[in-house]
Amino acid sequence: MTSAAASPDMLRRLVGFDTTSAKSNRALIDWVRDYLAGHGVAATLVPNEAGTKANLYASIGPAVAGGIVLSGHTDVVPVDGQPWNTDPWTLTEKDGRLYGRGSCDMKGFVACVLAAVPRLRAARLKVPVHFAFSYDEEVGCLGAHSLAERLMGSVPRPRAVIIGEPTMMGTVRGHKGQNSYQVVLTGFEAHSSMTHLGVSAVHFAGELIHFINGLQDELAARATDNGYMPPFGTMNVGTLSGGTAGNILARECTLIWEYRQVPGDDADEARRRVQAHIDDALLPAMLRRHAAARIEMTPRFVVPAFRGEERGEAEQLARAWSGSNDSTMVAYATEAGIFQQTGISTVVCGPGDIAQAHQPNEFVLTSQLAACDAFLDRMIEWAERG
Ligand SMILES: [Zn+2]
Numbered sequence: 001m002t003s004a005a006a007s008p009d010m011l012r013r014l015v016g017f018d019t020t021s022a023k024s025n026r027a028l029i030d031w032v033r034d035y036l037a038g039h040g041v042a043a044t045l046v047p048n049e050a051g052t053k054a055n056l057y058a059s060i061g062p063a064v065a066g067g068i069v070l071s072g073h074t075d076v077v078p079v080d081g082q083p084w085n086t087d088p089w090t091l092t093e094k095d096g097r098l099y100g101r102g103s104c105d106m107k108g109f110v111a112c113v114l115a116a117v118p119r120l121r122a123a124r125l126k127v128p129v130h131f132a133f134s135y136d137e138e139v140g141c142l143g144a145h146s147l148a149e150r151l152m153g154s155v156p157r158p159r160a161v162i163i164g165e166p167t168m169m170g171t172v173r174g175h176k177g178q179n180s181y182q183v184v185l186t187g188f189e190a191h192s193s194m195t196h197l198g199v200s201a202v203h204f205a206g207e208l209i210h211f212i213n214g215l216q217d218e219l220a221a222r223a224t225d226n227g228y229m230p231p232f233g234t235m236n237v238g239t240l241s242g243g244t245a246g247n248i249l250a251r252e253c254t255l256i257w258e259y260r261q262v263p264g265d266d267a268d269e270a271r272r273r274v275q276a277h278i279d280d281a282l283l284p285a286m287l288r289r290h291a292a293a294r295i296e297m298t299p300r301f302v303v304p305a306f307r308g309e310e311r312g313e314a315e316q317l318a319r320a321w322s323g324s325n326d327s328t329m330v331a332y333a334t335e336a337g338i339f340q341q342t343g344i345s346t347v348v349c350g351p352g353d354i355a356q357a358h359q360p361n362e363f364v365l366t367s368q369l370a371a372c373d374a375f376l377d378r379m380i381e382w383a384e385r386g
Helices: 007-015 026-038 107-115 117-122 144-154 201-220 269-289 313-322 336-340 366-385
Strands: 043-047 054-060 068-073 092-094 097-099 129-134 160-163 171-175 178-186 234-242 252-260 294-303 327-330 345-348 363-365
Touching: 007 107, 007 366, 026 043, 026 054, 026 107, 043 144, 054 117, 054 144, 068 107, 068 144, 097 366, 107 117, 107 366, 117 366, 129 144, 129 366, 144 336, 160 313, 160 336, 171 313, 171 336, 178 201, 178 269, 201 234, 201 252, 201 269, 252 269, 269 294, 313 345, 313 366, 336 345, 363 366
Parallel strands: 068 129, 068 160, 160 345, 171 327
Antiparallel strands: 043 054, 054 129, 092 097, 097 363, 171 345, 178 252, 178 294, 234 252
8 A cells, every 4th residue: 555645745734724723623523524425434523512613523434343433633832933934834845844833743643644545445444443533632632632522432442543643653651640730829909018918929929939830849859760851750830920010019929830730640739739839828818918818729721641551552552563662651741641541552653743733834744644644554554464
């Protein structure tokens, strides 16, 4: 079987849809649904509550157990403020590179999968191949939870899940989790010369960040030889906003922080420790200054860690189809942990380099798309043998 040269053309189509996570992905999803229908493949959409976004899943081949799930997200990160040399929504080829937002992360993989549809339809598959395309991966893997649940509830038990995030077609068998929280501190305004009359939310946000810094040092001191870089759980305060003027005690301050745990570590530890510090120290100290003080911490999202087994079924299949000799662990989060929670062997393997993801002038090498096409051809040959 020879690879179709269609995956760059398919990628051009997909990149043309601005599916920044803050926007709807429906135009892309509807186009994919129509494309699949044109090849006689029925797709199911799993919309979000508002109906503004949707996951899509579809199957090709017999409705039997032992199939392969090919998973990709359809959203991309924003281009705002980034110095692009080309239009990020027009795939542009130069020197063996295809430039465009999402070309690497991860419409490249989705394009290869969709370009393989005619080959999949022509093949005599003994086990099915399932597509699982999600929304809102880049803002906390929001779509994948309902997608994994619906897909696994409606098809006979698959054998393996391949998450096509960029790995240069190497195989990744583990990644850290990600737990994101928002904290809103409410103080009481006063003239900044009258500090005894109010309490500043900004000052106490500083205390909270100081505590998080200490916790971060404690986590770093627990480093073990676990294959991750860095080899310990990490914390980050990503945004902080508060106050309205230099001469007012700030009424409100909001911060977003996260904890990325190594698989096997307690994903909830950082949240518990921060909550205990708020309850036992920060809030009482604020209340001593003014009775109106409040601190609310709410979870934003949880991406479970992914702990693939060495020599697991998905890893072995992906290594056979990609020709890679080894598998590694990475720090960035993907939807792999969510699919793994359904009990199916999972691996991350896809075209492009994560170093190009989220960057201005994001690109994927045409040779990487060709490598992914060849990977899918070997998968199809395997599925024909059954
Ligand atoms: Zn991605």
